[in-house]
Amino acid sequence: MSRPSIKEYLSSNPNAVLVLDGGQGTELENRGIKVANPVWSTIPFVNESFWSDPASSDRQIVKEMYEDFLASGAQALMTVTYQASFKSVSENTVIKTPDAYVELLSRIVAFSRECIGDEKWLVGCIGPWGAHNCSEFTGEYGPEPAKIDYLGYFELQLSAFNNNENLDMIAFETIPNFHELKAILSWDESLISKPFCIGLSVHSHGKLRDGTSLREIGEYIKSLGPKLNPNFTLLGVNCVSFDHSHNMLKELHEVLPDLPLIAYPNSGEIYDTVQKVWTSKKSHEVTWDYLVKEYIDNGARIIGGCCRTTPADIKTISDSVCKHSK
Ligand code: MET
Numbered sequence: 001m002s003r004p005s006i007k008e009y010l011s012s013n014p015n016a017v018l019v020l021d022g023g024q025g026t027e028l029e030n031r032g033i034k035v036a037n038p039v040w041s042t043i044p045f046v047n048e049s050f051w052s053d054p055a056s057s058d059r060q061i062v063k064e065m066y067e068d069f070l071a072s073g074a075q076a077l078m079t080v081t082y083q084a085s086f087k088s089v090s091e092n093t094v095i096k097t098p099d100a101y102v103e104l105l106s107r108i109v110a111f112s113r114e115c116i117g118d119e120k121w122l123v124g125c126i127g128p129w130g131a132h133n134c135s136e137f138t139g140e141y142g143p144e145p146a147k148i149d150y151l152g153y154f155e156l157q158l159s160a161f162n163n164n165e166n167l168d169m170i171a172f173e174t175i176p177n178f179h180e181l182k183a184i185l186s187w188d189e190s191l192i193s194k195p196f197c198i199g200l201s202v203h204s205h206g207k208l209r210d211g212t213s214l215r216e217i218g219e220y221i222k223s224l225g226p227k228l229n230p231n232f233t234l235l236g237v238n239c240v241s242f243d244h245s246h247n248m249l250k251e252l253h254e255v256l257p258d259l260p261l262i263a264y265p266n267s268g269e270i271y272d273t274v275q276k277v278w279t280s281k282k283s284h285e286v287t288w289d290y291l292v293k294e295y296i297d298n299g300a301r302i303i304g305g306c307c308r309t310t311p312a313d314i315k316t317i318s319d320s321v322c323k324h325s326k
């Protein structure tokens with residue numbers, strides 16, 4: 001393997017800030033893939049023609065997306081597996097058995113690795129429990145969120161990713177509910193056996209979608225002390241409001257000054273859930289350059305973009321990271 005462990009790289013290069021890629025799902029949509037279905041951006045991989053037809057246009061589109069993110073300066077790139085839990089895949093596609101599911105994930109990861117080469121870090125993306133019922137931006141997990149079997153939901157995807165040498169890190173993304181976060185943080189090295197990061201889904205007013213304050217989350221993590229899984233590498237926010245994202249990082253950094261943070265907000269556009277379209281209205285009060293500096297000043301070690309951010313955004317981020325990191 002020609003790249004170092006991402007965790008070791010971050011700890012032995014304390015001033016390094018890595019550039020992540022942008023929103024893969026919406027980028028594939030921009031490039032013509034129809035993602036409006038229960039497995040969202042994973043849909044192209046579910047069709048057998050993706051693998052069997054060398055002229056598959058979806059294959060070409062995914063490849064070109066990675067090429068463009070790489071050319072923009074991304075050093076860590078994510079698999080397109082946000083809505084690819086066993087539940088979502090087995091209930092909504094022809095892939096029904098655990099074996100066939102694990103094979104699907106292994107093919108996706110191998111293909112993504114082929115696209116990005118051996119030098120870059122590949123991050124296995126896992127959406128939240130709420131991704132299967134579209135509650136990741138409300139955090140409303142029903143009357144008894146503490147009783148949900150989070151491990152049962154994640155287990156197969158998690159173990160497939162743990163066992164895949166092509167993956168350098170696992171990312172739990174857009175986590176909107178404190179019970180879910182606590183569950184993930186309770187899993188030891190036998191359950192999460194490689195470096196992992198957690199992106200929180202935070203409302204623009206600065207609280208987790210379920211209303212928990214970021215301070216409370218930080219205090220909770222501190223209270224875990226040595227019980228924390230040593231593979232826990234970064235905490236941060238993803239798919240949050242562009243204009244408010246720096247304040248979220250600041251709050252996390254204040255309470256967890258030694259923990260490396262990760263930030264990848266969305267473009268600032270709003271998703272209209274009725275019309276199922278993104279409003280092109282961006283209310284940018286700040287610029288990427290401003291945000292990147294704020295993120296770095298507040299402990300960010302990985303910076304990228306989430307939904308509706310494009311290779312052009314990643315290029316801007318990458319230039320700002322060069323400018324502001326030491
Ligand atoms: C709803 S957030 C989605 C994050 C995921 N990494 C994607 O862009 O596909």
Ligand SMILES: [Zn+2]
Pocket residue numbers: 023238239266306307
């Ligand atoms: Zn997103």
